[in-house]
Amino acid sequence: xxxxxxxxxxxxxxxxxxxxxxxxxxxxxxxxxxxxxxxxxxxxxxxxxxxxxxxxxxxxxxxxxxxxxxxxxxxxxxxxxxxxxxxxxxxxxxxxxxxxxxxxxxxxxxxxxxxxxxxxxxxxxxxxxxxxxxxxxxxxxxxxxxxxxxxxxxxxxxxxxxxxxxxxxxxxxxxxxxxxxxxxxxxxxxxxxxxxxxxxxxxxxxxxxxxxxxxxxxxxxxxxxxxxxxxxxxxxxxxxxxxxxxxxxxxxxxxxxxxxxxxxxxxxxxxxxxxxxxxxxxxxxxxxxxxxxxxxxxxxxxxxxxxxxxxxxxxxxxxxxxxxx
Amino acid sequence: xxxxxxxxxxxxxxxxxxxxxxxxxxxxxxxxxxxxxxxxxxxxxxxxxxxxxxxxxxxxxxxxxxxxxxxxxxxxxxxxxxxxxxxxxxxxxxxxxxxxxxxxxxxxxxxxxxxxxxxxxxxxxxxxxxxxxxxxxxxxxxxxxxxxxxxxxxxxxxxxxxxxxxxxxxxxxxxxxxxxxxxxxxxxxxxxxxxxxxxxxxxxxxxxxxxxxxxxxxxxxxxxxxxxxxxxxxxxxxxxxxxxxxxxxxxxxxxxxxxxxxxxxxxxxxxxxxxxxxxxxxxxxxxxxxxxxxxxxxxxxxxxxxxxxxxxxxxxxxxxxxxxxxxxxxxxxxxxxxxxxxxxxxxxxxxxxxxxxxxxxxxxxxxxxxxxxxxxxxxxxxxxxxxxxxxxxxxxxxxxxxxxxxxxxxxxxxxxxxxxx
Numbered sequence: 001x002x003x004x005x006x007x008x009x010x011x012x013x014x015x016x017x018x019x020x021x022x023x024x025x026x027x028x029x030x031x032x033x034x035x036x037x038x039x040x041x042x043x044x045x046x047x048x049x050x051x052x053x054x055x056x057x058x059x060x061x062x063x064x065x066x067x068x069x070x071x072x073x074x075x076x077x078x079x080x081x082x083x084x085x086x087x088x089x090x091x092x093x094x095x096x097x098x099x100x101x102x103x104x105x106x107x108x109x110x111x112x113x114x115x116x117x118x119x120x121x122x123x124x125x126x127x128x129x130x131x132x133x134x135x136x137x138x139x140x141x142x143x144x145x146x147x148x149x150x151x152x153x154x155x156x157x158x159x160x161x162x163x164x165x166x167x168x169x170x171x172x173x174x175x176x177x178x179x180x181x182x183x184x185x186x187x188x189x190x191x192x193x194x195x196x197x198x199x200x201x202x203x204x205x206x207x208x209x210x211x212x213x214x215x216x217x218x219x220x221x222x223x224x225x226x227x228x229x230x231x232x233x234x235x236x237x238x239x240x241x242x243x244x245x246x247x248x249x250x251x252x253x254x255x256x257x258x259x260x261x262x263x264x265x266x267x268x269x270x271x272x273x274x275x276x277x278x279x280x281x282x283x284x285x286x287x288x289x290x291x292x293x294x295x296x297x298x299x300x301x302x303x304x305x306x307x308x309x310x311x312x313x314x315x316x317x318x319x320x321x322x323x324x325x
Numbered sequence: 326x327x328x329x330x331x332x333x334x335x336x337x338x339x340x341x342x343x344x345x346x347x348x349x350x351x352x353x354x355x356x357x358x359x360x361x362x363x364x365x366x367x368x369x370x371x372x373x374x375x376x377x378x379x380x381x382x383x384x385x386x387x388x389x390x391x392x393x394x395x396x397x398x399x400x401x402x403x404x405x406x407x408x409x410x411x412x413x414x415x416x417x418x419x420x421x422x423x424x425x426x427x428x429x430x431x432x433x434x435x436x437x438x439x440x441x442x443x444x445x446x447x448x449x450x451x452x453x454x455x456x457x458x459x460x461x462x463x464x465x466x467x468x469x470x471x472x473x474x475x476x477x478x479x480x481x482x483x484x485x486x487x488x489x490x491x492x493x494x495x496x497x498x499x500x501x502x503x504x505x506x507x508x509x510x511x512x513x514x515x516x517x518x519x520x521x522x523x524x525x526x527x528x529x530x531x532x533x534x535x536x537x538x539x540x541x542x543x544x545x546x547x548x549x550x551x552x553x554x555x556x557x558x559x560x561x562x563x564x565x566x567x568x569x570x571x572x573x574x575x576x577x578x579x580x581x582x583x584x585x586x587x588x589x590x591x592x593x594x595x596x597x598x599x600x601x602x603x604x605x606x607x608x609x610x611x612x613x614x615x616x617x618x619x620x621x622x623x624x625x626x627x628x629x630x631x632x633x634x635x636x637x638x639x640x641x642x643x644x645x646x647x648x649x650x651x652x653x654x655x656x657x658x659x660x661x662x663x664x665x666x667x668x669x670x671x672x673x674x675x676x677x678x679x680x681x682x683x684x685x686x687x688x689x690x691x692x693x694x695x696x697x698x699x700x701x702x703x704x705x706x707x708x709x710x711x712x713x714x715x716x717x718x719x720x721x722x723x724x725x726x727x728x729x730x731x732x733x734x735x736x737x738x739x740x741x742x743x744x745x746x
Contacts, residue, residue: 071412158582177727263576269723
């Protein structure tokens with residue numbers, strides 16, 4: 001900036017040609033500063049991304065076409081065989097089903113609960129900060145710790161939940177045998193952890209809604225539920241989209257909870273709660289087959305990409321809706 | 326050595342495949358001393374090998390130029406991940422412990438491991454040594470402990486079912502083949518209505534470990550699905566063991582809780598299981614050990630020490646591994662941690678022969694272990710994929726136990742599954 005500001009005015013053109021002007025080093029530095037600095041400032045992110053993001057992604061792609069030996073650090077090129085193997089595995093499709101099933105069991109009740117709790121916290125209650133911090137406490141707990149505690153609660157024979165059920169005369173639930181109930185149990189852990197987080201985000205969005213709307217609605221005679229439906233929910237749309245997208249990405253990568261759900265961490269004897277990341281981990285670190293694991297990693301990447309694109313399209317449509325209103 | 330399965334917390338943190346691939350490039354090589362003859366040796370073990378500081382100090386006193394640094398990983402799974410990420414590269418300790426579960430995987434890379442010195446050979450039980458010898462006849466593992474299996478039983482529950490309670494009488498009762506064992510189990514179940522043993526998969530483990538050939542031939546061909554012995558083992562376990570078992574597999578929270586409350590009366594019991602039982606049910610008085618195992622001897626578990634061939638102090642490391650796995654030291658390790666020695670000479674040692682376990686009604690567990698170890702006659706050939714095959718078959722048994730699939734469907738599922746290995 002300084003270089004241009006202090007440059008002397010251009011000499012009149014009638015003068016005889018002058019020997020080329022010698023630019024001092026500091027001036028030259030200043031010019032570089034102007035041109036290069038912005039890129040330098042943003043470069044750390046891109047360098048880091050190239051090293052820890054782009055390179056592994058590309059290298060994983062390379063390995064996914066190979067029969068890779070981790071110890072000898074070498075492999076043999078075999079084309080798309082690993083992808084074909086993965087897609088031919090019934091376990092893969094079970095894992096895909098489980099991943100989406102657990103995602104639905106966790107995301108839907110979680111968002112409904114989060115909206116409800118946020119709406120309650122948005123009212124005039126005593127000790128606001130206490131309650132608001134309270135909903136975030138589960139989020140602070142380490143996922144593995146949460147999973148350990150819940151695994152104990154969901155024990156088939158000596159678990160807390162089944163003890164209560166049998167005490168009141170109901171049949172015990174086979175948490176580790178029935179796919180449906182194992183998904184419910186795992187989704188419960190996810191919900192326990194993430195409901196509070198989503199509540200706070202939605203609460204922040206609710207507080208940004210101008211209070212005048214509610215006052216006007218009250219004057220018009222709208223009840224609390226009508227106000228919630230016609231004012232709160234529509235105003236929450238953009239925030240809800242954000243929450244849904246983050247929940248989708250997190251849901252498709254669910255790992256800790258199913259891994260800690262039994263003592264083996266491999267998704268159950270009949271793959272009842274095997275998720276895609278769990279399957280990937282088992283192929284990689286259980287069977288040391290990094291070629292297949294890499295192929296599965298890329299398949300997961302593509303799945304997330306497709307879901308992301310769908311999300312994007314939905315988002316765009318909804319945002320346009322906003323504009324028209 | 327099996328306790329490890331329970332705590333997988335650390336394993337759960339690892340996630341993307343790519344990170345580990347990069348991480349292989351990093352390393353923290355163990356520093357060795359300068360040229361003044363001083364050597365620093367690193368020893369990496371997991372759980373508890375019984376190598377106490379006092380034991381290691383003994384070696385340092387005898388060899389003043391050596392300093393030993395002992396790193397203990399929490400679980401055998403952590404050690405496994407670390408081992409294969411660094412083997413053949415940099416960053417492994419001078420001496421690395423390997424558990425028998427993943428030892429077959431390590432044997433695929435036996436060329437990257439230093440050979441056991443000639444004068445140490447012949448120290449171990451034959452089958453222990455045979456399992457650590459590769460196709461070219463190189464012995465690459467120093468055996469530490471073994472898991473000779475006896476039968477642990479609750480004498481109070483046996484009495485209630487009208488079975489004998491004295492350990493020699495129980496041994497006489499269960500002496501014989503698996504069929505006899507299941508008959509006694511049926512008798513117990515008929516008398517009490519409760520399961521006889523803890524888990525069906527421990528029976529599968531016991532039977533498979535008595536086969537010469539399990540899932541793979543030594544030349545690498547997979548015979549799992551055609552092997553009639555395996556199909557027999559599966560059918561026997563499903564038909565006879567499942568009905569008399571409390572659980573499908575071991576190590577679940579339920580299983581640990583059941584040890585104290587008398588859900589079952591007996592367990593197949595390697596030496597290291599004694600500590601698991603006494604630790605999970607400290608206030609129960611009835612546990613005892615019988616010197617018997619159905620169908621002959623059986624071994625479950627045990628470990629080896631290996632010396633990576635590209636280490637900085639291979640010669641010194643070999644000397645230390647040699648010393649650590651010598652009978653005298655292994656008996657001390659047994660007293661420290663209950664790891665049962667795999668060295669034939671240790672079985673003459675007073676420290677082992679005279680050992681009794683107070684928790685198990687003062688059973689002479691040292692003497693019983695020796696008898697059980699000597700009863701092992703078969704060394705099952707375990708190829709590199711043994712663990713995968715066996716794990717999948719255990720899942721098949723679990724599916725039947727859980728009622729998810731019937732006997733034939735579950736077998737077919739297993740056949741399809743292992744066909745893709």
